[in-house]
Amino acid sequence: MKQASKAIRQHILALLSDGQFHSGEAIAQEVGLSRTAVAGHISQLSDWGLDVFKVKGKGYRLERPFTLLKADTIKKQLRDAGMALIDVESVLPSTNTALKKRISNSPHNLADGDAVLAEVQTAGRGRHGRSWLAPVGGSLTFSMYWSFPDGYQSMAGLSLLVGLAVCEGLRKVGIDDTQLKWPNDVYLQGRKLAGILIEVEGQIGATAHCVIGIGLNVTMPDGQYDVGQPYSDLAGYLGHVPDRNDVAAHIIEALWSMLPKFAQQGFGPFAAHWQATDLFADKRIVLQMGEKRFVGIDRGVDASGALLVETEDGISRFHGGEVSLRGH
Incomplete structure (x- = not known):
């Protein structure tokens, strides 16, 4: 994204963050653009997940105000x-x-x-x-x-x-x-x-x-x-x-x-x-590794962070990677 567009969107975001209505005209004057250009920037911000309401005669407002990260x-x-x-x-x-x-x-x-x-x-x-x-x-x-x-x-x-x-x-x-x-x-x-x-x-x-x-x-x-x-x-x-x-x-x-x-x-x-904070400590879990599936009891982790799973064959260690884990 061009620096100019980035700065303009940051400015609009800062204006709207108070949760109040801001007219298209007021925003346009503030950022030095036409109302049409402002509408385009707000439309892009909406596409990215900003909850913007537009009310005829009042302007633009966010669903709820938020404090900007600084x-x-x-x-x-x-x-x-x-x-x-x-x-x-x-x-x-x-x-x-x-x-x-x-x-x-x-x-x-x-x-x-x-x-x-x-x-x-x-x-x-x-x-x-x-x-x-x-x-x-x-x-x-x-x-x-x-x-x-x-x-x-x-x-x-x-x-x-x-x-x-x-x-x-x-x-x-x-x-x-x-x-x-x-x-x-x-x-x-x-x-x-x-x-x-x-x-x-x-x-x-x-x-x-x-x-x-x-x-x-x-x-x-x-x-x-x-x-x-x-x-x-x-x-x-x-x-x-x-x-x-x-x-x-x-x-x-x-x-x-x-x-x-x-x-x-x-x-x-x-x-x-x-x-001590393990969600599945001592619970029965299912581990999916690609096409393979393992069922066992979650027995915590070792010093390398590998997951210890107790199965009929004893304790097996699993390291990170394409592994999903859920309660069973």
Whole structure:
């Protein structure tokens, strides 16, 4: 997207975020465009998931107001922001894709803990190539960079560690009973709250440049999103819509706190903590790996983050990959 269009859409988004009516004429004057051009930009924002109402004689209004993500607001809440980059974009295809592009263009310009957040993702992705649906202003989607000099093998269990960090961050905003589903989903009251997508750039044997993607439901409109499974959101649990800047700051801080230890010592020190939050602990589960299907009892994880499943033949270990898990 051209920078000019991007800036205009960011401006329109900021104007509409208060939930009040804004006439097409007033918006046009504010951004220096014709009313027709403004209508085109708003139509594009609507296509990307912005709930805009148009009322004749009154103008445009959002279904509900929301607080915009702001890099400065997030950084002020971080105890040790240092030189880390917190970058908020109005519209991106995907925060993971944006960070991967930066890695391929200039990895030396990235520091561990750099994060990119987006108000609008036009092509958000979940695991196995699924799309990640996120209403504008109702979700938190961001990606963080972290490097592993010892290469890919030193990242075993990373998605599980990130799940723990998300739970730790959410505790700071009053959510104490999240659970984790192996290998990378966060659940609240038995329904999916957040997903994690880890992607890695780099050659075998060299530093692994890792992109940690997180998508979290903050306030989801009822019945508008069919994601193929029940989902929960923070607003439904808390009884109010939390400020996404607060939520982002707490999760980023938890990641900054836990990732250095993980990079040095691996997943082992965190395994017992993970097992205490395991959604399917000691329950009968089904694992689907391609065409193969395994049924057994979830017996937690080992020091590498592999899932331990008890079957008639004893304990089998399963590592990440094309594995889905569900209660049986």
